[in-house]
Amino acid sequence: MKKNKTLQLLALLMLFLSTKAINGQENAAQIIRKMEERMRGHSSYSELTMTTVRPRYTREISMKSWSKGDDYSLILVTAPARDKGTAYLKRGNEIWNYVPNIDRLIKMPPSMMSQSWMGSDFSNDDLVRESSTIDDYSHRVLRKETIQGRRAWVLELIPKPESSIVYGKVLMWICKDSYVQLKIENYDESDVLVSTILFKEIKNMGGRTIPTVLEMIPADRRNQKTIIRYENARFNISIDEDFFSIQNLKNVR
Amino acid sequence: MKTYKKIILVQLLLAFFNVVLAENSAENAKKYAFTGYVKNLSGLRVEHDFSDAVYDNLLHNRLNFTWRFSDNFNVHAAMRNRVLYNPVLSSYPILKTMFESDDGFFDLSCMWLDSGDWIAHSSFDRLYLDFNYNKWHIRAGRQRINWGMNVISNPNDLFNTYSFFDFDYQERPGSDALRVQYHTGFASRIEMAYSPADDIKESAGAMLVSKNYKAYDLQFLAGYYKNRLAIGTGWAGNIRSTGFKGEGTWFYDVEEKPHKQRGNFVAAAGIDYMFNTGTFVVLELLYNGGHKRSEHEHFMITQPLRPDNIMFSEFAVTINALHHFSSLFQGGLALMTLPDIEAAFIMPNINFSAATNLDVEFITQIFAGGDKSIFQDAGYYCVLSLNYAF
Numbered sequence: 001m002k003k004n005k006t007l008q009l010l011a012l013l014m015l016f017l018s019t020k021a022i023n024g025q026e027n028a029a030q031i032i033r034k035m036e037e038r039m040r041g042h043s044s045y046s047e048l049t050m051t052t053v054r055p056r057y058t059r060e061i062s063m064k065s066w067s068k069g070d071d072y073s074l075i076l077v078t079a080p081a082r083d084k085g086t087a088y089l090k091r092g093n094e095i096w097n098y099v100p101n102i103d104r105l106i107k108m109p110p111s112m113m114s115q116s117w118m119g120s121d122f123s124n125d126d127l128v129r130e131s132s133t134i135d136d137y138s139h140r141v142l143r144k145e146t147i148q149g150r151r152a153w154v155l156e157l158i159p160k161p162e163s164s165i166v167y168g169k170v171l172m173w174i175c176k177d178s179y180v181q182l183k184i185e186n187y188d189e190s191d192v193l194v195s196t197i198l199f200k201e202i203k204n205m206g207g208r209t210i211p212t213v214l215e216m217i218p219a220d221r222r223n224q225k226t227i228i229r230y231e232n233a234r235f236n237i238s239i240d241e242d243f244f245s246i247q248n249l250k251n252v253r
Numbered sequence: 254m255k256t257y258k259k260i261i262l263v264q265l266l267l268a269f270f271n272v273v274l275a276e277n278s279a280e281n282a283k284k285y286a287f288t289g290y291v292k293n294l295s296g297l298r299v300e301h302d303f304s305d306a307v308y309d310n311l312l313h314n315r316l317n318f319t320w321r322f323s324d325n326f327n328v329h330a331a332m333r334n335r336v337l338y339n340p341v342l343s344s345y346p347i348l349k350t351m352f353e354s355d356d357g358f359f360d361l362s363c364m365w366l367d368s369g370d371w372i373a374h375s376s377f378d379r380l381y382l383d384f385n386y387n388k389w390h391i392r393a394g395r396q397r398i399n400w401g402m403n404v405i406s407n408p409n410d411l412f413n414t415y416s417f418f419d420f421d422y423q424e425r426p427g428s429d430a431l432r433v434q435y436h437t438g439f440a441s442r443i444e445m446a447y448s449p450a451d452d453i454k455e456s457a458g459a460m461l462v463s464k465n466y467k468a469y470d471l472q473f474l475a476g477y478y479k480n481r482l483a484i485g486t487g488w489a490g491n492i493r494s495t496g497f498k499g500e501g502t503w504f505y506d507v508e509e510k511p512h513k514q515r516g517n518f519v520a521a522a523g524i525d526y527m528f529n530t531g532t533f534v535v536l537e538l539l540y541n542g543g544h545k546r547s548e549h550e551h552f553m554i555t556q557p558l559r560p561d562n563i564m565f566s567e568f569a570v571t572i573n574a575l576h577h578f579s580s581l582f583q584g585g586l587a588l589m590t591l592p593d594i595e596a597a598f599i600m601p602n603i604n605f606s607a608a609t610n611l612d613v614e615f616i617t618q619i620f621a622g623g624d625k626s627i628f629q630d631a632g633y634y635c636v637l638s639l640n641y642a643f
Contacts, residue, residue, distance in 0.1 A: 052580045059580055059609060080609050081288055081642040091439060093491075094468055101317070101331075101424050103399040107470055107489040109496030111527040245439035251385055 028139040028155050032172075034179045036133060039210060041235030043068040047078075048230045052121070055223040066252075072244040076252050089249040098249045105246065121195070121216045121226035136163035137170070144176070147183060148200075151176040167194065178202070178209055193219040206233040258359055284321040289314065292640040294421060300632045301621075309339040313421065317379075325386050331379035331424070342370045351556055357395055358429035358449050378427045390434040395427040398446050400461060400474065402487040402500050404535045405571050406521035408560050409487045409500040411459055411478050412448055417571075417589070418598070419555040420616055421638075428457075440465035454480040454507075472500075480507050481561065496525035504543060504561040517543035519563055523571075532576040539569040554620075554631060565627040566591035581606045596622030596629075614638040 026034075049062045062079040073090040077083045085100040095108040133139075137157040145154050155172045159165035168189035173182040184197040195218045199211035214228040292313040299306050314334040321327040335352075342348055353374055355362040362376030381394030401407025405417060415425040430448035437443060440463070447458040459476020469490035476483050487500030501520030509515055523537030544567040558564065571589040578584060587600040602616040616636045622628035 054580065057581065059606065081290075082610060082612070084288060092468075094440075094465075096440075103397040104401075105399070106404065107402075107491075107496060107498070109494060109525050109527060110491055111494035111496075112533070242439065245436065247388070247390065247434075247436040247439075247442070251390075 028141050028153075029134060031141070031153055031155065031174055031179070032133050032139060035174050035181055038179045038208065039181060040067070041208075043235070043237050043239045044206075045234045045237050045239075046230055047232040048228055051227045051229070053223075053225050053227065064252075066239060066243065068239055068241065068244065072241060074244055074249065074252060087249050087252065089244060089246065091244055096246060096249060098246075100250070103250075105249075121218050121224070133157065136160055136165055142171070145173065147173050150178075150182060152182050180209065180211055182211075195219055205230060206235050208233075208235055261359075286319040286321075287317070288643065289316040290640055290642040292421075292638060294636050294638045296634060296636040298632060298634045300630075307340055309337065311338075311421070312336040315424070325384055327383045329379055329381055329383060330377060332375060333378050333424075334373075334375045336366070336371070336373040338371050340370050342372065356426065356428070358451075359395070361395065378424065380427075388436045390436070392432045393430075395429050396432065397425060397427045398430060398432055400472070400487075402470065402472070402489045402498050403521050403523055403537060404498070404525060405523065405537045405573060406539045406563055406569070407500065408502040408519040408521055408563060409472070409474060409485050411457055411474070411476065411483060411485075411502075411560055412446060414558055414560050414563065416555050416558065418618065420600070420602075420618075420636075421555075438465065440470055450479075459483060474502070477507075478504065478561065479559075481505060482507060483561075492524075494526070498523055498525070502560060517561060519543055519561060521563075530576070532574055534575075535571075535573045537571045537573075539564055539571070541567055541569065554627065564591065566594045566596065568593050591622070591626070594622065594626040596620070596626035598628065610642045612638075612640040612642075614640065 044065075044067050046065050047062070048065065049060055052059045052061075060080070061077060061083065064076045064078060065073070066075075067073040071090075071092050073088075075088045077086045087098045087100075089096045089098070093110060095110075095112070097106050097108055098104070099106075137159050139155055139157045142154045142156045145152055152173045152175050155174065157170040157172060159167060159170075167186045168191065169187040171183075171185040171187070173184070174180070175182055180202055181199045183199065186194045186196075188194050195216060198215040198217070200213040200215065202209060202211045205212055210230075210233070212230045212233075215225055216228075217225045292315075294311040294313065296309045296311070297306060298309070312335065315331065316334070317329070317331045319327055319329045337352065339348065349367070349372060352372060353362060353364045355376060361378075361380060362374060364372060364374050366373035377395060379395055379397065381392050381396045384391040398412040399407075399410060400412070401410040407414070412428045412430060413425055415422070428448045430446050432444065432446040434442050434444045442461075442463050444461040444463075445459075446461075448456060450456040457476065457478045459474050459478070461472055461474040463470065463472040465471070467490075469488055472487045474483070474485045474487075482505045483502050484505075485500065485502030487498075489496070489498045491497060499520070499522030501518065501522075503516060503518045505516040506513070519539075519541050521537055521539040523535055525533065525535040527533045541562065541564045543562045544564065545562050554565075569589055569591050571587065573585070573587045575583065575585045583604040585600075585602045585604070587598070589598040591597065598621070599619040600616065602614060604612060604614045607613050614637075616638065618631075618634040618636075620628035620631035620633070622631075
């Protein structure tokens, strides 16, 4: 049995090495897979603050977030006072919203996913769904470029026709050394830039080197952006699918 | 309040504090949460012919306390304090009676000022002990038991009905009850709730089973509601990207009453959709088979109705739209028509976030209806609300 496993591992390693050798370099899917492994892990816990910046004011909202794979996610709002305790649960395509002071559980329609989340520049989809980058797009390496002083691959991602992604094209900059995302540009179907996401302040958090600040900048609105700052993160935490339940949606803190 | 109730209440409170004190001596006990808000509502009520304008003011404060004395146990208490000025208070004592009424088994409220056109009132609308262990969740005391699935009308909500027109009370009343939930899956549970009353015939007790099936939340309930049997079902799911929800309950008198239909059915179903513009729209249809008119109806607009007579008419069609103009500005519009009594209700509102915890809201209520409708004398009502949350 043990021998078998070792053999399997060897075979896999050979396979991996051989594809590398054949291509001479990593292909887009491999880069994305490594990036996702680096940025997300299979499961994660994070505490973050989202700041909506407008020309004349800013608003902050803080939350805790648990996730497992692409399908399971739970978000608890911890500030401001008005929204504290509000929580969101996502399982596959189903989303529930819980408001504790009225013990109110509302199932949200899927059409809500692509819309702005609490008035920010992020959509519900950006926050809870995280469409599968591997499965929902066809991808290729476009070029290599230096960005933020780092050597990076520039990948082009075209959504597959059957996916529900709202963009026509996505460009993604991934660091060649650390595999962290550095920048994303989202284009609409007429190839016009819709929004840019910058990944900043790359440092060690939760045992990994990750960007700890994300800036979402809509292309058509000047002086406007939304910043997500991670205050704490842990990766590959042991978390069961059962954790993502309505019982926990009501109890988590 | 009857003496035996006082004794029960005192014993319950003592039990609470005994547990709190006993647990407090433990190391990791200092977990508590305190939140609330202060809100001032300045209202202007105008008759349909604009002949008479009445100005009123309500200062509303809410305090929520939670003590978590272990991972499994917590106590929650929420207090509602209100000071009302209304120049018609002294002429309409029924307004005062409604303001101070406490529908619970225990009277947890107190009118501490009653002078001419001024009244001040405090009440606990939540006061419960909460116990969570594995798949079990048990809650005893004054609480909100929300069995509704719809956004607007909830015929499944046997324990806490509320008035759609009472925009000021978003927390909605609680009821004195014991609630036991056992979770059988991520969106499935078996639940039992019982809410006692002085006259046992006026109590309510029911069982609910919920199950997630093919991305639909389904629920079935059966029980006893104030001398009536109640059997109901509800669902929440989606048709493509549109939300599709509904619920219905059939009520049946335990004892036959003369000149009264013994059973009636109340049901509501609706769709909800978020447009690309960010506008969220709910459309809901209500059939209120148990509709009965009562006296003093127009004073009762903001008073909770019953699940077996949930609206002032037999039918209602409601559209509710919500739009975020920016992250600070939000606007809403509710349109309700009650076709069989030829009445309509329109409620536009705008909400502005002036600072992180400070909201300014302007709400207008327009009641329109003919001779036989409850809205005949209700006129127009405009409110400016300032809300500071902490």
